[in-house]
Amino acid sequence: MLSEKRLSQHLRTFERLLQEYSGTEPLARFLTAYYKRNKQMGSADRRMATRLMYHYFRIGHAARSLSSIERLAIAELLCSHESAVIELLKPDWIPYLNATLPQKRLFLETHTAFQQVDVFPFTPRLSADIDQEAFIDSLFTQPDLFIRLRAPYAPDVLTALNRAGMMYNVIDEHILALPNGSALDRVPGIAGKYEVQDFSSQRTGRYFRAASGERWWDACAGAGGKSLLLMDTTPGVELLVSDVRGSILRNLDERFDTAGIHSPYRKKIVDLTQDTHKVLGDSQFDGVILDVPCSGSGTWARTPEMISFFDKARIDTFAALQRQITGNAIPYLKHGKPLIYITCSVFAAENEQNVTHLMEEFGLKLEEQTLLTGYHQQADTLFIARLIKP
Numbered sequence: 001m002l003s004e005k006r007l008s009q010h011l012r013t014f015e016r017l018l019q020e021y022s023g024t025e026p027l028a029r030f031l032t033a034y035y036k037r038n039k040q041m042g043s044a045d046r047r048m049a050t051r052l053m054y055h056y057f058r059i060g061h062a063a064r065s066l067s068s069i070e071r072l073a074i075a076e077l078l079c080s081h082e083s084a085v086i087e088l089l090k091p092d093w094i095p096y097l098n099a100t101l102p103q104k105r106l107f108l109e110t111h112t113a114f115q116q117v118d119v120f121p122f123t124p125r126l127s128a129d130i131d132q133e134a135f136i137d138s139l140f141t142q143p144d145l146f147i148r149l150r151a152p153y154a155p156d157v158l159t160a161l162n163r164a165g166m167m168y169n170v171i172d173e174h175i176l177a178l179p180n181g182s183a184l185d186r187v188p189g190i191a192g193k194y195e196v197q198d199f200s201s202q203r204t205g206r207y208f209r210a211a212s213g214e215r216w217w218d219a220c221a222g223a224g225g226k227s228l229l230l231m232d233t234t235p236g237v238e239l240l241v242s243d244v245r246g247s248i249l250r251n252l253d254e255r256f257d258t259a260g261i262h263s264p265y266r267k268k269i270v271d272l273t274q275d276t277h278k279v280l281g282d283s284q285f286d287g288v289i290l291d292v293p294c295s296g297s298g299t300w301a302r303t304p305e306m307i308s309f310f311d312k313a314r315i316d317t318f319a320a321l322q323r324q325i326t327g328n329a330i331p332y333l334k335h336g337k338p339l340i341y342i343t344c345s346v347f348a349a350e351n352e353q354n355v356t357h358l359m360e361e362f363g364l365k366l367e368e369q370t371l372l373t374g375y376h377q378q379a380d381t382l383f384i385a386r387l388i389k390p
Helices: 003-018 027-037 043-058 067-080 084-089 089-094 102-112 131-140 151-161 199-205 227-231 247-258 305-309 311-332 354-363
Strands: 143-147 171-172 173-176 194-196 217-220 238-241 265-268 287-291 338-344 365-372 382-388
Touching: 003 027, 003 043, 003 067, 003 084, 027 043, 043 067, 043 305, 067 084, 067 089, 067 102, 084 089, 089 102, 143 151, 143 199, 173 199, 194 227, 199 227, 199 338, 199 365, 199 382, 217 227, 217 354, 227 238, 227 247, 227 287, 238 247, 247 265, 287 311, 311 338, 338 354, 354 365, 354 382
Parallel strands: 217 238, 217 287, 238 265, 287 338
Antiparallel strands: 143 173, 143 194, 171 173, 338 382, 365 382
């Protein structure tokens, strides 16, 4: 248990961080830069500061009439089973530290200004199939670290993890869940034998159904997780990888090399908000993966600061951008072939409503769509639709 003096120091650091943080950059990046500027902070100080900041932002817009320290105490109770903040500042709350989340909610809603409904003020915009209570509850917990074991190497990785004493849960023969922050880079002999990829993101591979020899286009490649998944599951596919950012494509080269993937693939810088004919010409593809830019709301348990700083007007801005990008990609898809539309959003405007638009505007036929909910698995929530061009 921390002394009152030590806790006071941590709380002063927390309030200083909160005052400096503007929400214009990811919280993780802000904290990294802050710690570099304040090298006198020890590892224990950094861990505590990070914990308090992340817990604080997990309660979103709730109890905003209270002071930052009062809100932090509420967050600590909801997000943890042991807390120096509670022990020293709210000792009468101690019996509730090991209570269930519903019991904690009831206690806080009865005795404080906290109301669960205030945490996430965007519920009217959620996709219809979202379990609102389960989704909001999931925001109070940091998601797990998920890895995908590459088929030939699964036994090697499991043996190495066991030898290193790493904790993990087996989801299936190729998916493991580890505590967030697990130092996999310190486990010898497993580089290139696994990929860090969220559980829900790994599930998108079931919707590709590509065949060897087909030409596919990962049109918004980002970090390249879907490209790697596609090439691992269908080694003979001919792949074009594109993104608007050249740096992303350079990083993808390194990631492919580390993974030992030597199948030929092409890469191009493509801006799908502009005329792409000069870059793509008359190219035609047997499948197009569009993991479009989005609000990222399905991943906000990893970046809880977004709950507080997100402007709801951006939902419609993202939805319009997604329609533009998708409309510019469709001409390059062969008739009878699939468009795989993916977001990491929980908002209907970015998900089902955009699918309806694609069907009405371009005549695409919906084969299936689903929310890959992760809130029961401590994972992200994604939306995916497989549409066929007639």
